[in-house]
Amino acid sequence: MKGGRIMAQSTNGFPKLSVKERDRRYAAIRERLREKGVDCAIVRGSNLFYLSNGVKGELFGILPADDKPLAVIVNRRHLIDISPRVLLDSQDWVTDLKPGFDASAVVEKLKELQLDKGTIGLAGGIDYRFYNRLQSTLSGAKLADVSDIFTDVRTIKSEEENAMIDRANRIFDAAIKRIHETARPGMTGKQAVQEGIRAMWEAGGDLESTLSFNFGPVPAQNPILADLCMTRKIEKGDIGTLTAHAHYCGYAGHSDQEISFGAPKPVHQEMFKAVIAIREAVLKQVRDGATQRDLIDAYQKACKESGFKSSPHSQIHQYGIDVPEFPGLAYRIADTKPE
Structure with a gap:
């Protein structure tokens, strides 16, 4: 805790995400799920990582909209010859692990959680075969896309x-x-x-x-x-x-x-000086309320003033777990100069 704010825990001087950070994420996602009338979210890929902090061999996750813990389906090969307790004891974010390989393990877990007749949200790399298996097996359930919830929450x-x-x-x-x-x-x-x-x-x-x-x-x-x-x-x-x-x-x-x-050649020396000046011009525009268009305009203007051309490769995008990441729908506004 520093200045009343929760800081990342430190291991050997390196930061480590805390359980309080996990709980913050769960609360934000669950609030949005309940607002949308969704009983749980099935996730995989980086959305699963966002909830689990990366469990070795993880395939799918089920986050109930109530206070039940995140359930993670782990590739069954990762649990051959070892107890799930080894994986549980190696980290502090996930307390419910189940071996599996495909949608059948998810369906089994949904039935165990009595969510098989509810509204089930999907987010993150769910392929057609998985979707079809859920639809054919859980005839009493309603499936909904909740990927926008994760994109919004992960933006900030x-x-x-x-x-x-x-x-x-x-x-x-x-x-x-x-x-x-x-x-x-x-x-x-x-x-x-x-x-x-x-x-x-x-x-x-x-x-x-x-x-x-x-x-x-x-x-x-x-x-x-x-x-x-x-x-x-x-x-x-x-x-x-x-x-x-x-x-x-x-x-x-x-x-x-x-x-x-x-x-370096004289032109490269001049280009490097220009990069520093352009960087400073863009950073001056980085503040609350600034849009990506504001930053692109500042970049292009500074390039023109430097005498060098701008590049479409300068995307000015976010990144975090994924590269690149882009703002969720809740944070997007229409581009005033669509290209």
Whole structure:
């Protein structure tokens, strides 16, 4: 607790989401479910992660609109030869685990919770076969889309979530430092990326942490070029663009860094100065009530004043568990300048 506010717990100096953060999320989702007349939500993917904080092998989750705990269906292979108690004791967010593989385990759990004749919400990567199984098996239930509820609630990040995202970005800093120290002309892009990944792991990043690396005489940021650069050798005079896909406890770090292999050309030096000025111009517009259009307009205006072109690749999007994330419907307004 700091200044009357709940802060992320710390493990070895690193932030960790608290049970109070879990309860905050559950309360917000449940309030919206009840307003919509929905008895529970079936979730998977990042919406499940949002509720469970990431249980190894999780497939589906069922969050009742009342105060019953979140039930998580775990891939049955993850519980072979071990008791579910091992998984329960390894974390503090989920207290109800059940092995399963497909919709049948979810149907069984819904019947156990006496929700099989209620209104069941669906959110997050539910495929047609799963949907059809629910519809054919639970003839007395009504199915409803509640993905908008999760998008809305996840749009506004708590201080604890922001601490996780900030840590993920700091982990990318470790990759930048390592690549700056080790990457040299003659190395392949793959070798440089491997150095960066190792640095992120050493800094506490998740095993999924990676980065893309574009390099060549002309700066670029493109996934196809990054793939081609994996087998290309760095040459003196190249400009490299590192793009973070760092992860910390399931939260993403996502930013870019330029690296010059040798003295940068005058045009690149001027471009870098322009980037700093443009960044400051955009940050001045970041405040309560500002829209994405406000930020895009500030970006394009600052680019024009700098003498350099703007890029449609500058999306100015949110991120958190997913990259990218976009505001929920409750926070969207019509674009005054649709492109």
